Amino acid sequence: MSETIAPPHSATSTGTLEVTDRSRLRRSHPRGHFDRVTIDAILDAQPLCHVGYSIDGAPYVTPTLQWREGDHVYWHGSSASRALKASKGAQVCLTVSILDGFVLARSGFHHSVNSRSVMLFGEAFRVEDPEEKLLKLTRFVDGLFPGRYGSLRPDHAQDLKATTVLGLKIEEGAAKVRTGGPSDEDEDYALPIWAGEIPVRTVVGEPIPDPRNLEGVEMPDHVRNFRMK
Amino acid sequence: MSETIAPPHSATSTGTLEVTDRSRLRRSHPRGHFDRVTIDAILDAQPLCHVGYSIDGAPYVTPTLQWREGDHVYWHGSSASRALKASKGAQVCLTVSILDGFVLARSGFHHSVNSRSVMLFGEAFRVEDPEEKLLKLTRFVDGLFPGRYGSLRPDHAQDLKATTVLGLKIEEGAAKVRTGGPSDEDEDYALPIWAGEIPVRTVVGEPIPDPRNLEGVEMPDHVRNFRMK
Numbered sequence: 001m002s003e004t005i006a007p008p009h010s011a012t013s014t015g016t017l018e019v020t021d022r023s024r025l026r027r028s029h030p031r032g033h034f035d036r037v038t039i040d041a042i043l044d045a046q047p048l049c050h051v052g053y054s055i056d057g058a059p060y061v062t063p064t065l066q067w068r069e070g071d072h073v074y075w076h077g078s079s080a081s082r083a084l085k086a087s088k089g090a091q092v093c094l095t096v097s098i099l100d101g102f103v104l105a106r107s108g109f110h111h112s113v114n115s116r117s118v119m120l121f122g123e124a125f126r127v128e129d130p131e132e133k134l135l136k137l138t139r140f141v142d143g144l145f146p147g148r149y150g151s152l153r154p155d156h157a158q159d160l161k162a163t164t165v166l167g168l169k170i171e172e173g174a175a176k177v178r179t180g181g182p183s184d185e186d187e188d189y190a191l192p193i194w195a196g197e198i199p200v201r202t203v204v205g206e207p208i209p210d211p212r213n214l215e216g217v218e219m220p221d222h223v224r225n226f227r228m229k
Numbered sequence: 230m231s232e233t234i235a236p237p238h239s240a241t242s243t244g245t246l247e248v249t250d251r252s253r254l255r256r257s258h259p260r261g262h263f264d265r266v267t268i269d270a271i272l273d274a275q276p277l278c279h280v281g282y283s284i285d286g287a288p289y290v291t292p293t294l295q296w297r298e299g300d301h302v303y304w305h306g307s308s309a310s311r312a313l314k315a316s317k318g319a320q321v322c323l324t325v326s327i328l329d330g331f332v333l334a335r336s337g338f339h340h341s342v343n344s345r346s347v348m349l350f351g352e353a354f355r356v357e358d359p360e361e362k363l364l365k366l367t368r369f370v371d372g373l374f375p376g377r378y379g380s381l382r383p384d385h386a387q388d389l390k391a392t393t394v395l396g397l398k399i400e401e402g403a404a405k406v407r408t409g410g411p412s413d414e415d416e417d418y419a420l421p422i423w424a425g426e427i428p429v430r431t432v433v434g435e436p437i438p439d440p441r442n443l444e445g446v447e448m449p450d451h452v453r454n455f456r457m458k
Contacts (some may be wrong), residue, residue, distance in 0.1 A: 202429050
């Protein structure tokens with residue numbers, strides 16, 4: 001099945017998001033980016049996201065995985081999930097962030113982190129059509145592990161029913177990116193203080209086969225070659 | 230200065246948070262933890278957090294760094310920050326999450342991730358006293374890089390004024406932890422499908438000294454020995 005499906009992230013993103021009151025960066029303007037190339041690259045590099053929603057006016061932030069298809073991001077969960085029920089048809093903020101390093105300056109004030117993040121705002125919608133929902137879930141799994149979905153036991157109808165997929169159009173939001181070393185006050189460069197950057201990154205460890213795998217079942221390429229972008 | 234300061238995270242945490250309507254886990258109950266040992270270990274292992282707050286009823290999720298001191302978590306930012314102004318004295322949700330791996334099952338439905346996360350709820354307060362604020366910031370930096378604050382150019386008064394520190398008492402919230410391999414339907418274990426776990430972790434790269442460091446300034450131990458817990 002998977003070979004008939006267009007790869008996720010396939011759309012070419014050349015646009016720029018309109019700056020709104022919600023997405024405008026108040027500070028550190030030069031770090032703000034509204035172009036889809038920058039935004040999409042961050043979304044595609046980090047499946048972990050944090051979705052903010054409200055219940056009775058109080059904010060909640062739930063970590064979950066997101067995936068992008070063209071002009072939308074999607075996430076999923078149990079149809080019984082309070083988070084998903086509260087998000088559907090409601091305003092949400094979906095934030096993806098990648099910590100790239102710690103920036104050590106010559107004063108406490110100028111310490112910083114190198115990071116890439118995206119905040120998206122809008123009304124979350126539920127993918128209602130069962131076939132479309134299955135297609136979204138297929139693309140989610142195959143986006144991480146190319147070709148895996150077709151190798152799996154097909155979904156039971158009740159499992160699909162028990163799963164909700166939410167989506168959000170990429171139309172309001174901003175990316176924020178900081179790279180490079182510290183930026184100190186001019187006079188502080190004369191001080192004998194070590195300054196610099198400590199990079200951090202996510203690495204993939206050796207896959208751990210389930211002890212109950214049948215004999216002769218080989219590790220597929222989509223496992224062996226899995227990397228965090 | 231730093232040697233006179235008690236190490237952050239120093240309090241022994243033996244309590245258990247009361248389960249509230251907000252913090253009760255609706256699903257996956259066995260993955261929920263309310264004991265402070267579990268909660269504190271996650272907070273102390275991952276400085277990156279996502280703070281959820283509301284502006285005009287709409288949710289926002291801002292990535293920032295948090296640090297724990299005893300029964301509180303703190304985060305900071307520009308005093309001009311919209312995020313901090315909207316959070317002060319308001320209900321927030323502070324979420325810390327660590328992705329430990331991808332869990333590949335024999336059906337799409339049972340795919341999962343191994344992760345550790347904490348959601349904390351409550352009213353954020355601002356640290357008003359200037360000396361206490363400086364102490365908090367000192368502990369923040371020294372918590373990551375032991376002894377660094379005392380080696381820095383002392384803060385300018387206006388920099389401290391321009392910095393806001395917010396805090397949240399650890400009293401309402403929950404941790405969620407998943408570990409181990411896939412959990413498939415009994416009959417699916419007979420299928421010749423590779424299942425297992427792909428671990429991921431954050432690693433620290435080689436520190437990059439600022440090219441403008443003075444000659445003879447050596448890399449301090451708090452840089453050389455820095456590790457993500």
